[in-house]
Every structure is written in structure tokens, then in C-alpha cells.
């Protein structure tokens with residue numbers, strides 16, 4: 001009798017655990033550690049020196065962001081711009097084709113003028129897939145943005161820092177626009193029916209007070225792909 005009860009209990013526990021791990025897979029809490037420039041260098045060195053090519057085996061096509069010279073420039077916070085930084089083709093495409101217009105959507109809300117030059121100060125793109133394989137960072141499909149440095153058509157340069165509430169109006173407009181871009185050009189449904197939380201995690205999550213997680217989720221035919229996190 002006791003054995004049966006125990007079995008029932010452990011079955012119930014297993015079901016509950018499965019349920020919680022399934023639901024936590026899509027919670028706001030999930031966030032991979034993104035690699036610092038040094039960690040990123042070690043990550044790639046390891047692949048070449050130890051022949052651990054598995055870690056280079058991205059599932060989505062990859063390219064480079066030339067942070068110093070591409071149309072949208074950038075740097076890892078506290079470091080100089082990198083000549084080349086690994087990035088997925090799709091995130092690079094979204095940065096080239098939609099990030100400027102979404103920054104403009106933000107500028108429109110705060111009378112910031114017309115965008116001329118855009119520079120992103122970020123906390124990294126790549127995450128180690130051996131630790132967090134379902135993260136968009138494991139595939140270079142997400143960037144953690146700390147600030148946009150904007151030069152407008154009057155030649156004025158202003159940095160819109162994400163942290164704090166000073167630029168909240170700007171970032172609200174940005175996120176709504178970015179969500180719409182993911183819906184229209186990436187075939188993603190609204191995340192939990194909220195377009196502003198589609199393709200981004202922000203101030204509503206306790207681990208995203210210093211940077212805005214900005215992603216191009218894996219979507220197929222209007223649905224989120226089952227393996228990866230949805231943001």
C-alpha cells in the first residue's frame with residue numbers, strides 16, 4: 001500500500017516537474033550569459049585549437065558584424081568596436097533593415113529628429129550553447145542592448161540609455177516597432193498577445209534592468225519553433 005502511494009506520489013512529482021520545466025522554458029527568467037569579448041575569443045580559440053568544432057556548428061547561417069565600419073556601428077560596452085563579431089545572418093539583416101526604423105519610431109515619440117547615424121552599445125550577442133542551447137544567444141540571434149547612440153540630421157548626437165526610466169517612452173516605441181517587424185518580416189505571432197514583448201525582454205523582467213534583450217526568434221509559418229526560447 002505504502003509502495004503504491006509512493007509510486008503515485010513520485011509519478012505526480014514527475015508530472016509536475018515536467019510541467020514546470022516546460023513552462024519555465026518560456027518564462028521571462030530564462031536568459032543565457034552572453035560572452036564578454038575575452039570569453040568569446042576563448043570560445044572560438046577552443047574550437048580551433050582543440051578541434052571542438054561542435055561549438056561552431058550553428059544551426060542557422062552566420063556572418064559578421066563589422067562594428068567599426070558597417071552602416072549600423074557598435075561596441076561591446078567598455079570595449080572598442082570590433083573589426084568582426086559573429087552574428088546570425090537573420091539578426092544582421094534585422095539590424096540593417098529594421099533597427100533604424102524602430103529607433104526612428106522612438107525618436108518620433110521624443111522629438112529626437114531624423115536618424116542619420118546609429119551606434120549600438122551592447123552587452124554581447126553570443127551565448128555558450130553548451131550551457132544554454134535553447135537561447136537565441138546560442139545562435140547569435142539576440143543582442144543585449146545597453147544604449148543607442150543616435151546622430152540626427154541636424155548633427156546632434158544623443159545617447160539613449162536603456163537603464164532607468166528616463167528614456168522609457170523612446171524604448172516603448174522601439175519595442176512595439178521591433179515586435180511588429182518580427183511579426184511582419186519573421187512570421188512570428190505576438191508573444192502572449194503582446195506585440196511590445198515580441199522579440200524583446202525589458203524592464204518587466206527583473207534580470208533585464210540594465211539591458212534590453214533584443215532578438216529575432218525562430219518562427220515557422222506564424223508559430224514559434226518548438227525547440228528555442230520564444231524571445
Ligand SMILES: [Zn+2]
Pocket residue numbers: 031032137142143144212213214
Ligand atoms: Zn539577451
